[in-house]
Amino acid sequence: MQRMQLLPSPKERSEQVSLCSWPQPGSCGSEAGSQDADPVKLISINALMDKLHLKYAQKPWIETLKLVRLCMDKPPRGSISVTPHHPLLSCLEKIQRTLNAKSLSTVMSRLEFLSKQRGLKSHISPNGTACYLTSDMFYVEVQLEKDGKVIDVKLAHPGEAPVVCDDLVQLLRTQDVNRVTEVLHGKAGHLVQRTGGTPMNIEYYLSPYQVLEEELNPGSQVCGTKVFVTVGSSNTTHKLPISPLIVDSQAGDGNPAFLPLTDELSMDLSACFFLMFHQPFPMSSSSIQEIQKLTGISIDGLKLASLHALIVQFTFNDEYKEDLAMNNSCFFVSLPDCPKHSYFINKGTEKSGITGALVSKIPFTHPKCVPAIIEILRHQVAYNTLIGSCLSENTINEDCSELLYFEVSPQKGTSFSISFQHPMGESLACVVVDVLSSRQIRCSLHTNPQDVTLNCCNDFISRVMERCMSVPLVMRAIFKNAVTMKVDGEIQNMEVISEQNPEVTCKQTTSSNSTGANISGASMQNSCDGMEASSSTASIECAICDISV
Numbered sequence: 395m396q397r398m399q400l401l402p403s404p405k406e407r408s409e410q411v412s413l414c415s416w417p418q419p420g421s422c423g424s425e426a427g428s429q430d431a432d433p434v435k436l437i438s439i440n441a442l443m444d445k446l447h448l449k450y451a452q453k454p455w456i457e458t459l460k461l462v463r464l465c466m467d468k469p470p471r472g473s474i475s476v477t478p479h480h481p482l483l484s485c486l487e488k489i490q491r492t493l494n495a496k497s498l499s500t501v502m503s504r505l506e507f508l509s510k511q512r513g514l515k516s517h518i519s520p521n522g523t524a525c526y527l528t529s530d531m532f533y534v535e536v537q538l539e540k541d542g543k544v545i546d547v548k549l550a551h552p553g554e555a556p557v558v559c560d561d562l563v564q565l566l567r568t569q570d571v572n573r574v575t576e577v578l579h580g581k582a583g584h585l586v587q588r589t590g591g592t593p594m595n596i597e598y599y600l601s602p603y604q605v606l607e608e609e610l611n612p613g614s615q616v617c618g619t620k621v622f623v624t625v626g627s628s629n630t631t632h633k634l635p636i637s638p639l640i641v642d643s644q645a646g647d648g649n650p651a652f653l654p655l656t657d658e659l660s661m662d663l664s665a666c667f668f669l670m671f672h673q674p675f676p677m678s679s680s681s682i683q684e685i686q687k688l689t690g691i692s693i694d695g696l697k698l699a700s701l702h703a704l705i706v707q708f709t710f711n712d713e714y715k716e717d718l719a720m721n722n723s724c725f726f727v728s729l730p731d732c733p734k735h736s737y738f739i740n741k742g743t744e745k746s747g748i749t750g751a752l753v754s755k756i757p758f759t760h761p762k763c764v765p766a767i768i769e770i771l772r773h774q775v776a777y778n779t780l781i782g783s784c785l786s787e788n789t790i791n792e793d794c795s796e797l798l799y800f801e802v803s804p805q806k807g808t809s810f811s812i813s814f815q816h817p818m819g820e821s822l823a824c825v826v827v828d829v830l831s832s833r834q835i836r837c838s839l840h841t842n843p844q845d846v847t848l849n850c851c852n853d854f855i856s857r858v859m860e861r862c863m864s865v866p867l868v869m870r871a872i873f874k875n876a877v878t879m880k881v882d883g884e885i886q887n888m889e890v891i892s893e894q895n896p897e898v899t900c901k902q903t904t905s906s907n908s909t910g911a912n913i914s915g916a917s918m919q920n921s922c923d924g925m926e927a928s929s930s931t932a933s934i935e936c937a938i939c940d941i942s943v
Contacts, residue, residue, distance in 0.1 A: 498523065501542040534559075536566065574605055577618055578833070581650070581765045594623040596669070598768045599775045599832065602863050619775050621669040621756075628666040632691075632759045636661050639761060652762040666691070666757045669767060673711065674752035676704035680807065681774050682751060688766055689758045700741040701750035702781060702804060708752070709782045726788045726797075732870045733796040737784040740803040748804040772832035776863070777808050780827065780835075783864040800869060812865060817876035819845030825855065825868070835859045837868075849875045 450458055502518060505525045509516040517526040527534040535548040535556060544566045548556035576584040583598030600608070600618035608616045625634075639653045653659060678701050686692050727735040742748065756767060784802055801813045808829040816823045821842035828836045837855040841848060850872050859868050 498540055498542045582768050595620045599772050624668050624670050626668055628664055631662050631664050632666050633660040634663050635659055668755040668757055670755040674754045676708045676750050677753050677774050678748055678750045681770055685770055689763050691757045696751040698749045698751050701748040702739050702741045704750050705778050705781045709785050725786045727786050727866045729870050733798050735866050736797050736799045738801045740801055742804045776832040777829045779863050816845045817873050821845050
């Protein structure tokens with residue numbers, strides 16, 4: 395009887411030693427360096443590599459690549475799923491965010507990456523135009539054209555034939571639609587369907603800063619203002635639809651057409667649909683009344699207060715206090731190349747001021763109300779954004795140098811005024827801002843007839859306001875134009891004097907140089923003060939400079 399070999403052969407022992415000599419996960423670099431320096435172990439490693447070469451010499455290189463990729467995608471030992479901090483997944487996610495080319499390989503790569511994120515398996519058909527996302531309960535077949543366009547999406551469960559899923563087709567195809575355009579101009583904003591425990595949400599507004607960030611970082615998916623679509627209990631009974639009410643045809647105004655709530659399509663329930671805010675949202679009393687008239691349902695639990703006070707509370711995410719009208723009314727805003735701004739938020743009196751309330755959710759029973767509600771919300775958030783642009787966390791002025799003072803006061807409806815001292819006069823000037831909609835703002839400048847006319851037409855101020863949605867930036871533009879006009883006037887006076895009296899030309903030139911030096915010094919100081927402003931603000935200011943009067 396042949397004796398069994400209980401101990402490994404010398405060759406096998408050397409290979410085992412070589413394997414043990416490899417630096418293990420968590421070992422420090424110094425230990426690895428000392429092991430690599432051992433010539434005996436270097437020979438063992440070379441022997442192991444020779445063995446690997448012989449093992450995979452007969453296999454195609456593409457299969458070796460697949461094996462390496464599979465090993466890299468494997469989760470660490472002891473973990474059930476791949477952690478979000480896995481280095482490979484982190485790198486792949488960054489690559490996917492930067493890929494903008496629309497091609498078959500790019501779409502396939504994205505589908506494979508999404509399947510790994512969701513714990514699914516992915517397979518590509520032999521012809522390379524179909525991708526299968528599989529799990530134990532179902533599989534999804536995505537058919538693509540050679541240019542990457544989605545042709546069809548089929549969903550299948552065990553024991554059932556594949557069924558065409560139109561919702562998934564539209565979901566994959568809408569990836570090419572400009573999300574910013576949908577949010578700002580879509581009939582109902584950008585709709586994200588319910589997934590898992592996350593309710594359906596509607597994103598309906600993006601500020602210019604967020605739009606700019608989206609343009610500078612494509613695919614970053616900046617989160618704008620949104621509401622969640624939910625259903626909840628109600629103290630009263632309402633007719634709620636039990637089947638879809640939307641039809642394929644559209645009305646003459648371009649809005650989708652809906653069926654009425656008949657007895658066959660509805661049921662009386664002690665429940666209601668809600669558009670729910672993530673944080674109680676400040677709305678004017680007129681906007682609330684307009685929504686209640688539209689839906690026919692009153693919004694309960696409202697506590698009326700000054701709208702400007704509520705916007706201050708909402709901006710700083712602070713609980714409402716009774717003394718809010720007395721505190722935090724003056725805010726200091728720093729901008730580059732401009733003196734500091736001091737904004738006093740006039741919250742108005744109970745008779746003259748605009749009242750509003752913090753709204754947590756908006757009830758409705760028919761989906762036809764949603765587009766109109768979204769437009770009202772856009773209008774309101776545009777007004778809130780302009781008032782909020784005057785606010786800052788800095789309520790104490792540490793620098794007692796030059797300041798520009800402004801007072802923001804409520805007017806009728808969705809209008810407010812900005813009062814300030816005339817840059818080249820002694821009287822007060824005023825800019826009245828009328829927010830007509832989220833996409834249209836009308837501004838008018840009012841000055842004393844006895845003061846010098848400012849070099850800013852109403853159309854210029856309105857265009858700047860619509861583009862940046864920032865009161866401080868508009869005020870900065872007005873004052874910069876005033877300074878430019880003042881300097882031009884001084885130069886013209888110098889030319890006239892030099893022609894009439896050449897002897898004083900030298901003195902005037904010296905004075906002009908001194909004045910220019912003072913202006914340059916002030917500009918440098920203001921630029922230093924403005925270094926605190928964010929990069930997005932500076933980028934928007936550069937965009938504003940492109941606007942001509």
